[in-house]
Amino acid sequence: MPYKVVGVRFKKAGKIYFFEPDGFELSEGDNVIVETARGIEFGQVVSESMEVAEEDIVQPLKKVIRKAEKEDMDQIEINQEKEVRAFQVAEEKIAKHNLPMKLVNVEQTFDGNKIIFYFTADGRIDFRELVKDLAGVFRTRIELRQIGVRDEAKMIGGLGCCGRELCCCSWLSDFVSVSIRMAKEQNLSLNPTKISGICGRLMCCLKYENELYEQERENFPEAGSRVISPDGEGKVTGRNIFKRTVSVELKESKIIKSYPINEVTFKNKE
Missing domain, CATH: 2.30.30 (SH3 type barrels.)
Known part of the structure; x- marks a missing residue:
């Protein structure tokens, strides 16, 4: 049985999640308040009402609570101000505990029930004392989440060697698997500085034309x-x-x- 859903995104270039419109007439670009596994969240409709097969739905299917109102938009601004302060406090606490970690981003859930601190580090970090300090300051649930260099680039953003905004932070919702074989297949220089993004990993765009190369290769004789x-x-x-x-x-x-x-x-x- 197909489900009637709308697609909602919580971050720019983030994943799209399905929600039941629950009788609301929603258009692309509408801001909405929805219930998620993390609690009440603010998101934006990126695909209007459509029918989706049951196997494409992650159960349980949550409902749209309401269209975002002025008070909700004001709350977003308040949360953003709190995130700036939380970032400053967290950096001070990290320095105090002399932890070998780099704070990348801070995110507070819409309902204020949790603050998530994203960081990078070379190995595992014992941050139990840091969590206690942060919980004592903010009086809410604290989560520290270690991320990889590709996620760091997606959060911080920047410009690629092409001169455009990074794909991962402008439109690419999921990271694709990229291999050195793709660079070889496309006759590109194997110099790491030429085929790596600002994250230090192979550029995601190596994947874009790879399928064409694989198809056309069958029509061409191999070298030799x-x-x-x-x-x-x-x-x-x-x-x-x-x-x-x-x-x-x-x-x-x-x-x-x-x-x-x-x-x-x-x-x-x-």
């Missing part, structure tokens, strides 16, 4: 393959999938020439 070109037999030394050309080292003259893929005939591989 013998082919017959308009100028005679030769060996493939390179290929350009976008131009749909192959570079061939001619057997007789040892000259390397580029030919459209439809002008060469495959032979057996060397």
Whole structure:
């Protein structure tokens, strides 16, 4: 049985969660108050009412409590001010306990029942005393959550080598698996500084064109393959999938020439 739901996002470029509209007429861009596993939260509708198959729903399906009102927007501003203070206090406490950790972000739940401190560290950190200190200051539930370098980049943001805002903090809701094989397949330099993002990991955009390369590879001879070109037999030394050309080292003259893929005939591989 399909469910009628709306898609709600809590952070820019964050994951989309489904909620039952519960009779509210909601449009894309509407701010709403919903119930989540963390408590009452403020979110924005990013996909209007639609029907979704039961297997695509994470049970139990929560309902939209109400459309956000002016008081809710005021509460968001108050929470943001508290987050700034919480960040300053947490940095002071971290320095006091001499903990080898870097505070990245602070987030307070909409209802104020919990403050989450996101940090990075090289290993495991014993932060029990830090939690006690923070709980004593803020008188609410405290959670310290260790994150990776990719999550840090998503939270802080920045510009990529392309000059645009990082994909992870502007629109990419989920991190994709990226491997060095993708860079090799796309004939890119394997210099880490060329294919790594500001997080120090392989750039997410290596994934975007990889499927095209994998599909087109079947239509191209591999490097080292013998082919017959308009100028005679030769060996493939390179290929350009976008131009749909192959570079061939001619057997007789040892000259390397580029030919459209439809002008060469495959032979057996060397």
